[in-house]
Amino acid sequence: MPEIAVLVKRVPDTNAKIAISGDRVDLSSVKWVMSPYDEFALEAAMMHKESNGGTVTAITLGTPDCDKVLKDAKAIGVDRIVRVWDDSWSDLDSNQVQSALVSALKELSTEVVYCGKSAADTGASSTGPGVAERMGWASVSNIIGIEFEDAGVEVLIPRNIGNARTGVSLPAVISCDKGFCKPRKPNVKGIMMAKRAQVEVLGADIPTSSINIVSHTPPPQKASGQKFEGAGNVPTVVAALRNDANVI
Amino acid sequence: MVYEALDFYDIESECTEEEIMVRDMVRDWVDEEVIPNIEAACREGRFPEEWGKALGEMGVLGMTIDEKYGCAGMSYVAYGLVCQELERGDSGLRSFASVQGSLAMFPISAFGSEEQKMHYLPKMASGEWIGCFGLTEPDYGSNPGDMITKASDQGDHYLLNGAKMWITNGTVADVAVVWAKLDGVIRGFIVEKNDPGFSAPEMTGKHSLKASVTSELVFQDCKIPKDRMLPSVKGLKGPFSCLNNARFGISWGAIGSAQACFHSAKEYALSRIQFDHPIASYQLVQNKLSWMLREITKGQLLALNLGRKKDAGTWIPEQISLAKMNNVDMALEIARMARDIHGANGILDEYPIMRHMANLESVKTYEGTHDIHNLIIGRWITGIQSFTRTL
Numbered sequence: 333m334p335e336i337a338v339l340v341k342r343v344p345d346t347n348a349k350i351a352i353s354g355d356r357v358d359l360s361s362v363k364w365v366m367s368p369y370d371e372f373a374l375e376a377a378m379m380h381k382e383s384n385g386g387t388v389t390a391i392t393l394g395t396p397d398c399d400k401v402l403k404d405a406k407a408i409g410v411d412r413i414v415r416v417w418d419d420s421w422s423d424l425d426s427n428q429v430q431s432a433l434v435s436a437l438k439e440l441s442t443e444v445v446y447c448g449k450s451a452a453d454t455g456a457s458s459t460g461p462g463v464a465e466r467m468g469w470a471s472v473s474n475i476i477g478i479e480f481e482d483a484g485v486e487v488l489i490p491r492n493i494g495n496a497r498t499g500v501s502l503p504a505v506i507s508c509d510k511g512f513c514k515p516r517k518p519n520v521k522g523i524m525m526a527k528r529a530q531v532e533v534l535g536a537d538i539p540t541s542s543i544n545i546v547s548h549t550p551p552p553q554k555a556s557g558q559k560f561e562g563a564g565n566v567p568t569v570v571a572a573l574r575n576d577a578n579v580i
Numbered sequence: 581m582v583y584e585a586l587d588f589y590d591i592e593s594e595c596t597e598e599e600i601m602v603r604d605m606v607r608d609w610v611d612e613e614v615i616p617n618i619e620a621a622c623r624e625g626r627f628p629e630e631w632g633k634a635l636g637e638m639g640v641l642g643m644t645i646d647e648k649y650g651c652a653g654m655s656y657v658a659y660g661l662v663c664q665e666l667e668r669g670d671s672g673l674r675s676f677a678s679v680q681g682s683l684a685m686f687p688i689s690a691f692g693s694e695e696q697k698m699h700y701l702p703k704m705a706s707g708e709w710i711g712c713f714g715l716t717e718p719d720y721g722s723n724p725g726d727m728i729t730k731a732s733d734q735g736d737h738y739l740l741n742g743a744k745m746w747i748t749n750g751t752v753a754d755v756a757v758v759w760a761k762l763d764g765v766i767r768g769f770i771v772e773k774n775d776p777g778f779s780a781p782e783m784t785g786k787h788s789l790k791a792s793v794t795s796e797l798v799f800q801d802c803k804i805p806k807d808r809m810l811p812s813v814k815g816l817k818g819p820f821s822c823l824n825n826a827r828f829g830i831s832w833g834a835i836g837s838a839q840a841c842f843h844s845a846k847e848y849a850l851s852r853i854q855f856d857h858p859i860a861s862y863q864l865v866q867n868k869l870s871w872m873l874r875e876i877t878k879g880q881l882l883a884l885n886l887g888r889k890k891d892a893g894t895w896i897p898e899q900i901s902l903a904k905m906n907n908v909d910m911a912l913e914i915a916r917m918a919r920d921i922h923g924a925n926g927i928l929d930e931y932p933i934m935r936h937m938a939n940l941e942s943v944k945t946y947e948g949t950h951d952i953h954n955l956i957i958g959r960w961i962t963g964i965q966s967f968t969r970t971l
């Protein structure tokens with residue numbers, strides 16, 4: 333019965349207005365949520381357990397502020413919740429994050445890892461493949477369907493010309509797109525279980541960072557929209573859609 | 581339009597993590613399942629059965645009752661937050677949950693025998709069995725103490741005779757907690773839907789709480805076994821204890837309705853242009869929005885403080901009266917103001933305003949009318965009861 337892990341990340345609510353203060357993003361007053369793709373990864377992990385047995389461990393990396401996403405996962409029914417952190421760390425780069433996660437996955441004897449296809453804050457899509465690389469495991473990304481078999485899984489991966497149904501034997505890292513399953517909701521009993529659950533904290537040896545962030549800048553302001561009124565403007569609108577917006 | 585709750589005094593920071601998790605669970609469900617479907621349900625005049633099931637699955641029915649009976653044993657503040665989110669959807673939905681949890685499950689849990697608790701509560705918590713609460717009669721509303729419905733002891737069973745009116749969930753209920761006089765003393769009885777001599781025709785023609793089922797309960801020599809009487813309570817204390825819990829929930833629920841109306845009014849005022857500027861830029865409109873914020877904030881502080889007292893067991897019923905009366909009153913006034921800010925659009929079912937306004941008219945009356953709560957508080961202040969002429 334597989335040891336299943338799901339990587340979940342705390343990110344600013346995707347509706348939050350992100351402000352820059354000085355030359356750094358100011359996240360002091362944003363609402364935090366589990367990264368939306370991770371919700372699908374969590375559901376896939378739960379489905380895997382329902383199909384093949386085993387245990388599901390939700391893992392996040394970060395300070396105690398990140399415990400909330402683990403509690404959210406616990407409320408949905410995962411067996412264990414693990415946070416990877418060492419108080420000497422701050423702002424880790426991708427290399428460090430992946431190394432730390434890999435250390436925890438090894439300690440937990442994980443056989444299959446689910447994660448979101450990208451995190452809603454950085455959008456880098458590097459964690460899943462990076463973890464697979466370090467583990468020396470198969471990596472399938474952006475899946476939009478999954479079926480569970482005795483020794484592995486069969487996943488649906490979008491390709492330019494259609495979808496590829498792909499068999500994967502374990503161990504593997506599977507990164508999930510949205511939409512192929514309906515993430516289950518917590519209920520009050522789950523929330524009470526989560527309240528009582530202990531977060532296990534694991535440390536790790538990580539390499540030193542070779543990068544540093546110099547500054548953050550806000551995205552360029554979007555140009556304001558144009559308004560056309562009356563049937564007489566139809567040709568202008570069509571021309572604009574065709575020539576400027578390139579949508580028709 | 582993403583819903584952003586008004587939380588001017590950061591009430592959220594006063595709540596525990598699990599209270600917020602429960603609130604968000606219900607908030608998301610209301611956004612996804614209720615708000616897109618509520619107008620249709622009102623138009624058809626029905627309570628969608630699947631909502632009752634969903635409430636059971638979420639575990640919010642009777643959620644303050646002990647885990648031993650399949651409930652969650654959560655705080656009253658958590659229950660309040662659930663009522664708030666449900667009523668942001670619709671007062672009829674919150675009514676369903678109030679009746680099930682506070683009026684039907686609560687008396688069984690507080691005054692029932694162990695067998696009654698084990699038999700009824702788990703199935704009611706899961707939403708499999710729906711409950712109702714029969715106190716009001718055609719001739720006795722604010723004055724239930726003079727009720728006519730009576731039970732008579734027939735040796736191996738009781739016979740119930742009489743009629744109840746305005747009973748939420750009556751027609752769809754599997755279990756009715758009915759208050760009737762046995763030898764002149766008010767007692768609670770559990771009536772099941774198939775008991776002989778019991779019927780529950782639906783009352784139609786409501787302009788308010790259209791998505792909630794309201795019924796008569798009719799008892800004609802209704803025969804129930806002896807073990808269906810609630811053993812541990814006599815007199816008005818029974819129904820009034822239930823009402824205290826439901827009224828507490830309403831004091832939070834009304835904040836939900838007020839929030840829905842405020843949110844809609846704010847968005848509308850910012851986007852509606854008259855005389856070249858958004859109407860939100862005019863002082864008269866800002867004054868209205870400011871009044872709404874002020875009243876919602878006061879109502880939140882009242883409800884939270886009362887909730888903590890409920891959890892600590894240090895409350896008095898008059899405090900519940902104040903919160904129910906104040907918060908429903910402010911919500912109704914906010915609904916009316918929001919209707920005004922929306923202009924003609926305010927009367928359309930595209931906006932939630934008129935529905936909340938019409939619903940709140942019922943909420944103002946049920947669970948103790950606005951003025952009955954004034955009289956309860958008046959008695960607390962003066963020590964003189966003014967309900968009847970016999971002083």
Ligand SMILES: Cc1cc2nc3c(=O)[nH]c(=O)nc-3n(C[C@H](O)[C@H](O)[C@H](O)COP(=O)(O)OP(=O)(O)OC[C@H]3O[C@@H](n4cnc5c(N)ncnc54)[C@H](O)[C@@H]3O)c2cc1C
Binds near residue numbers: 715745749789946
């Ligand atoms: C939609 C809906 C659902 C309901 N659901 C339930 C339910 O599930 N179970 C249940 O048992 N009941 C239910 N009720 C009934 C509700 O509790 C009663 O309507 C309420 O108690 C008021 O009674 P009444 O309507 O007979 O009004 P009345 O008592 O006749 O009051 C009419 C007016 O007279 C005023 N008044 C009465 N007495 C005094 C006094 N002494 N001094 C000054 N003013 C006074 C009142 O404040 C009110 O303004 C429901 C009602 C509605 C509208």
